[in-house]
Each structure stands twice: as structure tokens, then as C-alpha cells.
Amino acid sequence: MGVSGTGKTTVGQALSQALGAKFIDGDDLHPRANIIKMAASQPLEDSDRQPWLERIGDVIFSLGQKNESGVLVCSALKKRYRDQLRAGNPHLRFLWLTGDYDCILQRMQARKGHFMPEALLKSQFAALEAPDDREPDILPVDISGDVPGIVARSLTLLAHQPTLGVPA
């Protein structure tokens, strides 16, 4: 999880390879109307996100039913969104990619060919409900430094969450 531009897709793909797990990009689960809206620099509303979160929760449930490991990346900005994803998915854990606005903005500016405009980064931070100790299943990972280092830190954190299929 994390605001747009934090590296969810980049880190998630590398992490899924390191874990031998399936990779799913939550961007691909949006109704097309959501993508069109964001591409037009309009922030999504809670109602826009509902069908998307439902699909994400169902994909996670399907993986669990097949006893399959997966890395699914999505912003999951608000606690109630995360609670919706948790429902019926006891093995779900979150890695929260976290960093400062300027660092993320620079990365978004350098990113090519993605529908999400940097103009929406402020609204992403405005919508973000930063996890706190009410959500102990969320592991914060700072995004400064290179991708291999972030993946290594993520693996170390996940190793303490054996339910993710990472050997303890």
C-alpha cells in the first residue's frame, strides 16, 4: 500500500519474484471510469473506489482459497478500505511504502506512460489515513534508497509474519 508514486508496482514486482509469489497490480482492477477520471486529474471518491476494493478483496480471497502466495499492490489509503480488504482474508498483511512528498513527486515526474498525473499526489496524501498501532498487520517501509534495499528490508519484515509463507 501507499500513495501513488511510492514504488508499489516496482517494489511489488521485485518482491513477488523474491518470494516466488504471484504479482497483481491493483491498477488493473480499476473500473475504466476510475482510470479515465484520474487521468483527467480528478481524485477518486469513496464511491469510485468501492467496486475496485471489492475486486481486490475477492482476488485476495481467491489466492487464500488456493493457498497461493501473492503480492497485490494498491493504494489502500484509508483504514476502512484496509478493513474491507481484511474481511475474510485472515492471512493478509500490508507493507506500507512511505516517503516524503518531494521524493515521491520527483519519481512521478520521471515516470513515463502512466495514467496517474503528479497533480493528484496532493490529493493522495490528503486521503491517506496513515496507519498507526491500531493496525499491527501493517509494516512500514521507507522508500528512500534503491529498490533492492527496499525489497531486502521488506523481506526481513515479512519474515516475522510467517503467515505470508516466508520461512520463519
Ligand SMILES: Nc1ncnc2c1ncn2[C@@H]1O[C@H](COP(=O)(O)OP(=O)(O)O)[C@@H](O)[C@H]1O
Ligand atoms: N526506490 C526507488 N528509487 C528510485 N526510483 C524508484 C524507486 N521505486 C520506484 N521508483 C520509480 O518511481 C516511479 C514510481 O514507481 P511505481 O512503482 O510506478 O509507483 P506506484 O506503483 O506506487 O505508483 C517509477 O518511475 C519507478 O521506476
Ligand SMILES: O=C(O)[C@H](O)[C@@H](O)[C@H](O)[C@H](O)COP(=O)(O)O
Ligand atoms: O485510491 C486512489 O486514489 C487510486 O487507487 C489511486 O491511488 C490509483 O489507484 C493509484 O494510486 C494510481 O496508480 P499508482 O499508485 O500506480 O500511481
